[in-house]
Amino acid sequence: MTTTGVAAAPSRRRASAGPRRRRRREAALGYLLVLPAVAAFAIFVFYPFFNNFRLALYQTPPVPGLPSRYVGLHQAGHVLFSNAYGFPGSLLTTIVFVVLVVPVSLLIGLGLAVAAHRRLRGIGVYRMIFSSTVVSSVAVAALVFGTLMNPVVGFLPWLGINPTPPLLQNPTWALPAVAVMTIWQFLGLSFIIMSAGLQSLPDEILEAARIDGASAWTRFWRITVPMLSPTIFFALVVGTIYAFQSFGQIDILIPFRNLPANLHVNVLIYNVVNTLTQENNTGVAAVMSIALFVLTLLVTLLQMRFLESRVHYGR
Amino acid sequence: MAQVIFDGVTKRYGDVVAVDDLSLSIVDGELLVLLGPSGCGKTTALRIVAGLEELSAGTISIGDAVVNDIDPKDRDVAMVFQSYALYPHLTVARNIDFPLRQRGIERDERARMVNEVATMLGLDPYLERKPAQLSGGQRQRVALARAIVRSPQVFLMDEPLSNLDAALRVQTRADIVSLQDRLGTTTLYVTHDQVEAMTMGDRIAVLNHGVLQQVAPPQELYALPANVFVAGFLGSPGMNLVPGRLDRSAGGATVAVSGGTVEVHTRVHLPADPDAAVTVGVRPEGLFVDPHGAVGATVTIVEMLGAEAHVICTLADGTRLVVRQESTVPRPAIGEAIKIRIDPDAVTLFDTAGGKRLEERE
Incomplete structure (x- = not known):
């Protein structure tokens, strides 16, 4: 290589330098193009996210105007391990809420998707109806459900479902009532995800199972569900995150001002927002929001760890 | 084991007729190939037997029972x-x-049956693998194993070889034939590949546009195609079809085609009309490049296939002809004007109007 034509060397160097310079120019252009998005994320996501960790280390003064006091992890321990700010109760309520919402909305979503996965006349109308909840606003849906559950003019009381105290102020029924509305709201997305999954299953495999003698029940549980498991897993993760973040409907259906202590609807995010807006306690709110973040992250990682090994990918 | 009978079977999708009044019997133990171009209704016919498609009209029987309303x-x-x-x-x-498992067979018995079939098809080393970890040929054998393990009355095969590479296809083709022969199970085999049909079928049923064209053993189908569709579809390459006009002026019978005349035997029932439009059908092996030939043509391509060569030429009116010759015979040059001799014994005549073959006289 060292002896092959001295004259060829410069041209080879030019040839290799050209593409490298072009690549560098292209890279620069690429960074330039993503800059606006990065800037927006930095300002509205990364900065608040990291600043939140800083806020959690400072105690908010009891009187506005005084400087915040650095307390380190002391505040976090106090919030998380005592009942001073209702954190343990909120945590339990959040978990109960997620357990109420996620499995039911996944099951109903899957059921509706299977029911709508046929070539029937007018099935498109049903598909549109089933998926419509995903486009309706939380606020509108909450107002509608609030009206349905209204003890005087509501539909449920008209049906005879009218406990005392009324549904949304009833210690037993308030959380399930909000859960029902949340299930309804998530159903559209659950239905869409499940439908998309079903449509990607090859018909031939289910036909093979029919010829092999499998009943509709067996085909569903032994063929459809296992093959749909990646989809179900995805819906489970999305649904769990969605349920962890449910706030609007609770806030609208059960305003914080009227919240009796025994009404267990004080989910974490609700507690965070109210600690911030009603008590102006930035430090405590920061601690609880980090706790919610860690909880969501942990649950998602756990789901991935334990469920993904049972999920059947690949054909 | 059972026979399968299509009786006036019709399947419509809206205005489209996929299978049109199909009547066909598959004899007990036979391997019958349903052959036709894509969209000819052969797969639909197969799915009707499986019970995956409902009939629009007619009956389908397996064994002695009509199964129209029976679940797959x-x-x-x-x-x-x-x-x-x-x-x-x-x-x-x-x-x-x-x-x-779906039949509620006891566990030990099932394990024995699975092992037996796996051994038969050479699948023992792969029993604990998932399908994604297998090659195409192995998957194909698993599909076969799943079909034969429960000794059904009828095998239905829908183009089972078309996803395999050429060498494996030839091998598996032979394997399926010997397997079917050994098991003696009535088999309905769908393919668009006429080589597959010719080599595998006890009989071949040719479909086109949902209509049954002809059912016959492979050799008969090749030698005596019922119409121009079957003639052109079967064989590789298919039968040469040359439009012409009958000429009986000289006492005997010749057909005037573009660039010459073709002598034909008068053994067939010739049309009453002395100058009727007929189509001359000749297999490529019935044509010879010969300076004394009666039909002039121009060579467009010469394909060399090892043992044989295909000389593809065109007549004056653009009709394409393929001449099959041994590779030892000198090949003409591209663009060369040649004469083609046609073996009168190799000529099949078709009625141009209806496309049907003119039958031999008794």
Whole structure:
């Protein structure tokens, strides 16, 4: 290589330098193009996210105007391990809420998707109806459900479902009532995800199972569900995150001002927002929001760890 | 074991007729190939036997029973799909076991049957693998194993070889034939590949546009095609079809075609009209490049296939002719004007109007 034509060397160097310079120019252009998005994320996501960790280390003064006091992890321990700010109760309520919402909305979503996965006349109308909840606003849906559950003019009381105290102020029924509305709201997305999954299953495999003698029940549980498991897993993760973040409907259906202590609807995010807006306690709110973040992250990682090994990918 | 009978079977999708008044019997133990171009209704016909499609008219029987309203699982048929349709989440062993399990067969018996079939098809080393970890040929054998493990009355095979590479296809073709021969199970085999049909079928049923064209053993289908469609579809390359006009002025019979005349035997029932429009059909092996030939043509391509060569030429009116010759015979040059001799014994005549073959006289 060292002896092959001295004259060829410069041209080879030019040839290799050209593409490298072009690549560098292209890279620069690429960074330039993503800059606006990065800037927006930095300002509205990364900065608040990291600043939140800083806020959690400072105690908010009891009187506005005084400087915040650095307390380190002391505040976090106090919030998380005592009942001073209702954190343990909120945590339990959040978990109960997620357990109420996620499995039911996944099951109903899957059921509706299977029911709508046929070539029937007018099935498109049903598909549109089933998926419509995903486009309706939380606020509108909450107002509608609030009206349905209204003890005087509501539909449920008209049906005879009218406990005392009324549904949304009833210690037993308030959380399930909000859960029902949340299930309804998530159903559209659950239905869409499940439908998309079903449509990607090859018909031939289910036909093979029919010829092999499998009943509709067996085909569903032994063929459809296992093959749909990646989809179900995805819906489970999305649904769990969605349920962890449910706030609007609770806030609208059960305003914080009227919240009796025994009404267990004080989910974490609700507690965070109210600690911030009603008590102006930035430090405590920061601690609880980090706790919610860690909880969501942990649950998602756990789901991935334990469920993904049972999920059947690949054909 | 059972016969399968289509009786006036019709299947419509809206205005489209996929299968049109099909009547066909598959004899007990026979391997019958349904052959036709894509969209000819052959797969639909197969799915009708499986019970995956409902009939618009007619009856379908398996054994002695009409099965029109019987569920696929109760028809005692097994199907091999083009895509194999293996259960991706189950191991090979569980895939083969699946139909047995649905029949409530006892566990030990099932294991014995799965092992027996796996050994028969050389699948023992792969029993604990998932389908995704197998090659195309192995998956294909799993699909076959799943079909034969429960000894059904009828095998239904929907282009089972079309996803395999050429060498494996030839091998598997032979394997399926010997397997079917050994098991003696009535088999309905769908393909668009006429070589596959010729080599595998006891009989071949040719379909076009949902209409049955001809049912016959391969050799008869090749030698005596019922119409121009069958003549052109079968054979590789298919039969040469040259439009012409009958000429009986000289006492005998000749057909005037573009660039010459073709002598024909008068053994067939010739049309009453002395100058009727007829189509001359000749297999490529019935044509010879010969300076004394009666038809002039121009060579367009010469394809060399090793043992033989195909001389592709065109007549004056643009009709394409393929001449098959031994590779030892000198080949003409491209663009050369040649004469073609036609063996009168190799000529099949078709009525141009209806496309039907003119029958031989007794």
